[in-house]
Amino acid sequence: MTYFQSGGGRDLEALESFERAVFIVKEEDRGYDGQLAVVYQGIGLVHARIGIWDEAIDYLKLGHSCLGKIADRIEYRCLIFSQDFVEEIWRVRLDHYFWDERLLLDTQERENILMEAATFSE
Amino acid sequence: MWCAAPCAFLNLKEVRHVKAFATVKRFISSIPQHELIDPDVFLSIANSCYQALLTEKAIEILTMFFGTINRSWDKENRAAAYLGFGEAYTDLAEYEKADSFLYKALAITDDPESKVMVMCQMGYMSNFSCNYDDALAALNQALEIISAESGERREKSKRWSKHTALVHAQIGDVLSERGGA
Numbered sequence: 697m698t699y700f701q702s703g704g705g706r707d708l709e710a711l712e713s714f715e716r717a718v719f720i721v722k723e724e725d726r727g728y729d730g731q732l733a734v735v736y737q738g739i740g741l742v743h744a745r746i747g748i749w750d751e752a753i754d755y756l757k758l759g760h761s762c763l764g765k766i767a768d769r770i771e772y773r774c775l776i777f778s779q780d781f782v783e784e785i786w787r788v789r790l791d792h793y794f795w796d797e798r799l800l801l802d803t804q805e806r807e808n809i810l811m812e813a814a815t816f817s818e
Numbered sequence: 819m820w821c822a823a824p825c826a827f828l829n830l831k832e833v834r835h836v837k838a839f840a841t842v843k844r845f846i847s848s849i850p851q852h853e854l855i856d857p858d859v860f861l862s863i864a865n866s867c868y869q870a871l872l873t874e875k876a877i878e879i880l881t882m883f884f885g886t887i888n889r890s891w892d893k894e895n896r897a898a899a900y901l902g903f904g905e906a907y908t909d910l911a912e913y914e915k916a917d918s919f920l921y922k923a924l925a926i927t928d929d930p931e932s933k934v935m936v937m938c939q940m941g942y943m944s945n946f947s948c949n950y951d952d953a954l955a956a957l958n959q960a961l962e963i964i965s966a967e968s969g970e971r972r973e974k975s976k977r978w979s980k981h982t983a984l985v986h987a988q989i990g991d992v993l994s995e996r997g998g999a
Binding site for chain 2: 706707709710711712713714716717718720721731734735738739741742745776
């Protein structure tokens with residue numbers, strides 16, 4: 697069992713809820729990047745749990761980049777949250793490396809994934 | 819005298835937390851008992867402390883202000899302060915205290931937007947304390963309040979759609995059991 701598979705849960709329903717939230721934030725409430733980051737994090741982690749690694753990473757990176765737009769240093773929570781993203785990207789990539797059987801046939805891709813995990817572990 | 823609040827904000831912003839808190843204390847002690855203070859000022863200071871992860875300081879500020887000028891507050895400001903306590907105690911994993919403050923907030927507010935915020939916090943807290951059914955119940959109640967509001971209000975208020983998105987995001991969180999996994 698992978699780190700992210702430990703949760704189980706109603707993943708598809710969760711994704712539906714997250715997607716509704718993304719729709720509202722993007723269409724009705726433009727410019728609130730902090731909230732978008734939270735939602736992308738949720739989507740990323742659900743994708744990771746169901747083994748859609750690349751999408752998981754895409755969403756986590758998207759969330760992380762949303763946080764980059766919030767420059768106010770008073771938002772300490774934001775900094776901590778940003779560190780969470782880095783750690784999650786690292787964990788997802790490690791999970792991907794160890795559990796994606798397709799990678800057994802693709803040494804180059806395995807190496808790329810390990811390198812990315814290493815980048816985010818620093 | 820009123821420059822104390824912006825001064826505290828500035829210190830918090832520049833990560834001089836001890837100085838910020840000393841300024842807030844000076845600010846509070848210099849206010850005569852009978853003088854009315856704009857509650858927004860200290861609710862903002864408490865919120866800034868909370869955002870700066872000074873959770874215990876936020877609780878201290880809310881407690882001090884509650885002790886001194888409680889009677890000058892209207893219901894909505896008191897509800898906002900109770901919500902502040904609820905958020906802070908959730909952060910400290912003191913869920914029973916958080917729960918009691920959130921119920922107090924819910925009991926005194928008449929504003930649907932505040933109710934949604936309190937229900938959201940209840941959902942967040944229940945998710946963290948692994949009470950997923952309670953979390954979903956609170957968040958569904960928040961959704962009911964949202965859908966009962968007229969479309970006109972929802973269109974007008976940007977904050978309102980922010981809350982709606984928050985409720986959906988939190989439902990997603992609970993369903994994926996991310997908080998308790």
